Amino acid sequence: MFKYAKRLQYPINIKKKDINMAKQLITQYGGIYYKKDIKK
Template sequence: MWNYEKRLEYPINIKRTDAAMAKAIISQFGGPDGETGAAMRYLSQRFAMPYRPVMGVLTDVGIEASNRNLPG
């Protein structure tokens, strides 16, 4: 079901750095209202869920939210 290859889907060639753009991007991914924060909340809430089917839904939603953070 899972195939893990440690390689990027698209090659990345950084020609120059842009600190302002990096700050904006990281705030969307890792900020309090970013996608990574939402994914982590779903995944952490699953451990307090007493119902197995709902636990599975929280896991699936958290994984899907974290997959949206991947490039490509």
């Protein structure tokens, strides 16, 4: 058995929330159905 640890290649530090950028990233990864995963 193995343990899966989801980590980035390098550490990040998020200073402030940017909702528009988050929506753009989700659409890039999730396609047009991203709104099903986001709670309003």
